[in-house]
Amino acid sequence: MGFSAWHRARRDPGRRTPPGPGRLAPVGSGLPELRHLGHHAPPTPVQRRRRTHPATRHRQRPPPPRPPPRRPPQAVRRHRRASRAAHRRAPPLLRCSTRSAGRLCSCQAQPGRGRGRAPVMTEQAHGDPDLVFLRALRRGQLVTGTVIEIACFGVTFVDIGGFTAMINIPELSWRPINHPSDVVTVGQEVTAEILDVDVERRRVPLSLKALQDDPLIQLQRRIGQTVTGPAIKIVPFGAFVRVEDRSDGFEGLLHKSELAGIHIQVGDVLTVKIAQVDTMRRRIQPTRRP
Numbered sequence: 402m403g404f405s406a407w408h409r410a411r412r413d414p415g416r417r418t419p420p421g422p423g424r425l426a427p428v429g430s431g432l433p434e435l436r437h438l439g440h441h442a443p444p445t446p447v448q449r450r451r452r453t454h455p456a457t458r459h460r461q462r463p464p465p466p467r468p469p470p471r472r473p474p475q476a477v478r479r480h481r482r483a484s485r486a487a488h489r490r491a492p493p494l495l496r497c498s499t500r501s502a503g504r505l506c507s508c509q510a511q512p513g514r515g516r517g518r519a520p521v522m523t524e525q526a527h528g529d530p531d532l533v534f535l536r537a538l539r540r541g542q543l544v545t546g547t548v549i550e551i552a553c554f555g556v557t558f559v560d561i562g563g564f565t566a567m568i569n570i571p572e573l574s575w576r577p578i579n580h581p582s583d584v585v586t587v588g589q590e591v592t593a594e595i596l597d598v599d600v601e602r603r604r605v606p607l608s609l610k611a612l613q614d615d616p617l618i619q620l621q622r623r624i625g626q627t628v629t630g631p632a633i634k635i636v637p638f639g640a641f642v643r644v645e646d647r648s649d650g651f652e653g654l655l656h657k658s659e660l661a662g663i664h665i666q667v668g669d670v671l672t673v674k675i676a677q678v679d680t681m682r683r684r685i686q687p688t689r690r691p
Contacts, residue, residue: 534564535600542595544607548585557581559591559607568593572608575615576649583649584609620644620651620685621678628687632669642671642687653685660689 473481538544546561557568573584585591593607630643633652640660641652655673665671673687 531564531603532600534562535598535603535605538595538598538605540595540597543592543612544595545590545592546607548587548589548591551581551585551587555581557585559593561605561607564605566593566595566605566607568607568609572596572606572610575610575613575617576651578649615680617651617678617680617683617685620675621680624675624678627672627674629670629672632665632667632671635665635667640665640671642673644673644675644685644687651685653687655687655689 472478544561544566546559546566548557549560549565550558552558555570557573559566559568568581568585570578570581573581578584591609592612593609594611596606596608596611598605628644630645630650632640633643634641637657638654639657640655642655643650644653645651653673653675655671671689673689674691675685676688677684677686679685
């Protein structure tokens, strides 16, 4: 059996035959010839030690990074989030588009059925007085009720014909207030407007300020007039000055650039001019410039 050039170089590494046709050159200078023959030279002992030595092992080329997983499109993610939220939210009663002899139908999930199955239709809504009352309410309708509770978190509960509705703090008054007790008291009879009717969650938010005129629109007619008011609050970027002669009057921010060289404290009376009134952002800008 004949040996290839690589085997002959391995058997006699110190061979110094002059290069020529059919002859091998020394090992160090024979690498180009071996590559020409289509063979890769094996690693030398020094190269082998460098590859396995702990000090140089970290210098080896790391494996190529794995491509990141493909993210589904935004529409798919939005649909999945909506599906999960719909499964977590299980209202006790659902509206049904079918009616039978004037009676309201409700959808109630049958216990033990799989997730995502269609609910079982039952006709028991006609026996629920709260549901019948809610279906009779409309957005924008005026209702009269009695304040039965003022919660510590600022929500006012009103009894409207046996059903408890609620009024949030921003819907009590156009003017700034600190607590609902500044506007209403327990046992007081109020007339409010229905903002929305949520049959599934059984919530009816009301609004008192919807039946009142916005006083900021009236203040808009006084742009350019000079008013006198006390400084209510001092902040790093200016001072809030009351521009109405009443305890719950509106306040405007006087910028610190107009207070240069003036030292003011809370309660000091300032004379300012109403420069701008923004009804959308609910902001008033006074100025001391003529």
